[in-house]
Amino acid sequence: MNKRNLLSVITLMTLCGFNIPMSEAAPIIPQKDTDINVSVIADDIENTQTDIINRVTFRDKLKKSPEAQINSFFKKYDKYSTQNNTEKLKNLYSDSYINNDGFNKEIVFKMMDTAADAYKNVKYTTNIQNISVTGNTAIVKIHETAIGETTKPIEKLNGTGNIKSDIYYIDYLRKEGIDWKITNSIILSEKVELTYGEAKNSTFEINTPECITAGTDYEVSVNAKLPSESFVVASIVNEPITYPQVQKKDVFHAVKNDSIARIIKSNTDGNNEYATVSLAITRAQVEPSSVIINMTGMAFIMQRINVLSENKNIKTE
Numbered sequence: 001m002n003k004r005n006l007l008s009v010i011t012l013m014t015l016c017g018f019n020i021p022m023s024e025a026a027p028i029i030p031q032k033d034t035d036i037n038v039s040v041i042a043d044d045i046e047n048t049q050t051d052i053i054n055r056v057t058f059r060d061k062l063k064k065s066p067e068a069q070i071n072s073f074f075k076k077y078d079k080y081s082t083q084n085n086t087e088k089l090k091n092l093y094s095d096s097y098i099n100n101d102g103f104n105k106e107i108v109f110k111m112m113d114t115a116a117d118a119y120k121n122v123k124y125t126t127n128i129q130n131i132s133v134t135g136n137t138a139i140v141k142i143h144e145t146a147i148g149e150t151t152k153p154i155e156k157l158n159g160t161g162n163i164k165s166d167i168y169y170i171d172y173l174r175k176e177g178i179d180w181k182i183t184n185s186i187i188l189s190e191k192v193e194l195t196y197g198e199a200k201n202s203t204f205e206i207n208t209p210e211c212i213t214a215g216t217d218y219e220v221s222v223n224a225k226l227p228s229e230s231f232v233v234a235s236i237v238n239e240p241i242t243y244p245q246v247q248k249k250d251v252f253h254a255v256k257n258d259s260i261a262r263i264i265k266s267n268t269d270g271n272n273e274y275a276t277v278s279l280a281i282t283r284a285q286v287e288p289s290s291v292i293i294n295m296t297g298m299a300f301i302m303q304r305i306n307v308l309s310e311n312k313n314i315k316t317e
Contacts, residue, residue: 066133070140070173073180074126081124086112094174094181100306101187101241101272111243119163122148136175143168154196156295161196187272190304198227198281198297206303208275214309215268220275221261222301227281230296234279236262238305240271252280266307277301 064072073092080088090109097105123146130141143166150161172184189210195202208220220236235250253260260277267273281297 066138067131070131070133070138070180071128073173074128074140074142078124078126082122091179092182094176094183097181097183097185099185099187103243107243118152119148119150122146122163138173138180140171140173141168142171150194154298157197157298159197161194162200163192163194165190165192167191187304188306190302192300192302194300196298197295198230199279199299200297202226202281202297202299204277204279204299204301206275206277206301208303208305210304211306211308212266214266214270214307217263217265218305219261219263220277220303221259222277222279223259224255224279224299226255226258227297229283231282231284231293232279233282234260234277236260236264236275236277238264238266238273239276240267240269240273241304242271248276250278252278255279266305268309270307270309272304272306274302275305 077089077092080086080092086109089112090105093105093108095105097108099108103111125145127143128140129143130139132139145164145166147162147164150163153160167190168188169190170186170188171182172186173180174183175181191206193204203225205223206220207223209218212218220238222234222236224232226232232255233252234255235252237248237250239248240246264275277300279299279301280295281299282293283296285292285294
């Protein structure tokens with residue numbers, strides 16, 4: 001999935017026994033400059049990186065407003081993400097990049113490198129909600145969705161799975177030379193679903209606070225529209241966002257009336273965390289002398305929770 005919520009996807013896929021990838025991209029072709037006799041054939045993207053084209057790109061950047069430059073920047077980001085061109089994506093990040101999970105550029109792209117080939121046909125849609133520019137810095141608020149398909153089936157289930165994500169985040173950008181670079185990211189909210197078998201036709205609503213104080217109790221509940229005449233079990237855990245990701249194991253409980261809930265205490269280790277729901281759909285197959293329970297679907301739903309800690313350095317008289 002998107003580079004910003006890649007950890008959540010890796011966590012989901014790890015639960016299924018997979019590794020995760022991205023997709024591959026071609027560079028954006030700059031527009032023809034009126035002062036230089038240059039034409040670019042759109043189908044021949046790989047041959048467009050020439051000195052003349054670079055000069056055209058340089059002039060185009062000088063002509064555009066900062067807001068127009070940033071809009072073009074995120075169009076490239078979408079394209080490189082969808083086509084999985086991690087080398088081009090690296091060029092969009094500052095070497096000093098770090099996000100609100102404490103992951104730097106090296107870790108983020110190491111995670112991308114391990115995401116080799118676990119899904120396909122992923123389509124990213126980025127909606128820029130607000131751009132605020134001050135000199136050579138910018139703050140960009142973004143809503144991004146992604147949908148795709150896994151390349152491998154989960155054990156005991158036929159067919160691949162569907163994956164989708166919904167994320168709101170803020171990117172901080174700084175101009176380095178003539179190029180904008182992402183220096184920091186704050187992920188505000190994030191939900192990821194991975195479904196297999198009958199779960200593909202089900203709907204899931206996870207309810208949990210998006211922000212919580214460290215060391216406090218909160219409720220995680222899931223309401224689901226599930227197949228009729230099926231028996232469903234589920235587990236709910238919280239997993240601190242770390243690298244490498246540490247998985248928690250939990251006991252599965254029966255889902256009654258299409259809902260399940262649990263009270264969880266947020267971590268006190270200074271990490272944000274995911275509320276993770278694992279759900280299995282089963283059906284009974286009646287034989288002459290026995291009843292066989294078959295798993296017909298699985299779903300994994302993750303909701304980000306940003307965990308805030310008290311500032312211990314504040315002194316009051």
